[in-house]
Amino acid sequence: MQTNLLSKETSAKSTHMSDKINHPQLCQWLDSVAHSRDKQAFTHLFQFFAPKILRIARGKFPNEAQANEVVQDTMSNVWRKAHLFNKDKGAATTWVYTVMRNVTFDMLRKIQGNKEDNLSDDIWPVAESMSCETEGFDDHLADKNLLSVIENLPQAQQDVVKGFYLREMSQEQLAVHLNLPLGTVKSRLRLALGKLKVQLGEKHD
Amino acid sequence: MINNHPKFELIQAFVNGDLPASLSAGIAIHADMCVECQKTIAQFTEQVAENSFEEEFLDRFIVDDNDALESIAAIDFDHMINAIVDSSDIDVVVPTIEKNISFNDETYIIPTALNSMELGKHAHIGKLTRTRIQLNENEIHTSLLHIQPGGGVPEHTHKGFELTVLLAGSFHDESGEYVKGDFIMLDGSHQHNPVSTNGCLCYTVASAPLHFTKGINKLLNPIGSFIY
């Protein structure tokens, strides 16, 4: 399913872009993480970004453990939020930078004795604004492979996956929306994701 | 039309994450209403990101001593990767739920940048209503300030800085008329007497008590600390 994604133009055409970073490659890895939870692709991303994040974090945090925490938190956000990256809106480097800057900002606020209020994602959104929900829905629908796989799931799991992935609702919101206990939503999602992983993996090989 | 924008130095600091939450939110609120600044921020962010992750750039500016290199090597990256990919959790963005706030029977949508911030109770003096935003930034105080039609703030200067972002309505002072979206940063050298003919709602960040400059208004010192 990567081929149709790659044929789309990436945004690596801006005047600020240098040739020193392989932007299409970074986009592809992020896509693989987003769409098939590809651990190999994540390892590539990690190897590219982590040492650089660590060096930048060292400039902001004298404490080594805190600098390591920035790496850990940023990269685990990349793993968990990759589906929120939209390559039509900017480069992968810009997105990872936003994730890193936000982690750093919230951590500095915490350390400076202010609050653990995690304000950064409201100030610098990591995802598209949810007000254009239908637009996001259509975008994802364009990814026909993923959709056809989802549609092979049992209806109950489909509802959860569609709400979660395509409409980007939280598990709590889905529970309310579908009138189900939160635990049920979580277990259906887990089941569905397991199946998706297997099926998407098969298509890859 | 918006005529007042943050200067580029502020936008740079904003993108770098170097500003306090109060000022960062002020710029985010302005940019939400200002296409021009949105563009500047997007371009600058892209540039900073590119530089940040470019090996050569890092090599040029960060001198690694051997100790640092050793400790980078000492971090078990493989262990970190495994711990991260072990989790099947996916983060979802909770669709932004619009939050409202009412002043004198008028309801306003709270800017999304302020969504997770804790708001205090309304406090009133004359035609002014203030709600403190609890950011715990020591000498920097952040508020929503509502001015009823015909209300104003007596002539004053600022010991530190005072940022006003107009969220709704308009006001004017000696320098002119301000409209929704305007980003007005004043420092100690400015002296002004804002008046709102039709009422307005502002996001304000002030770093020191306002200093009132004229006759009877000196008696109004409580307003100074009220607004600050």
Ligand SMILES: [Zn+2]
């Ligand atoms: Zn502007």
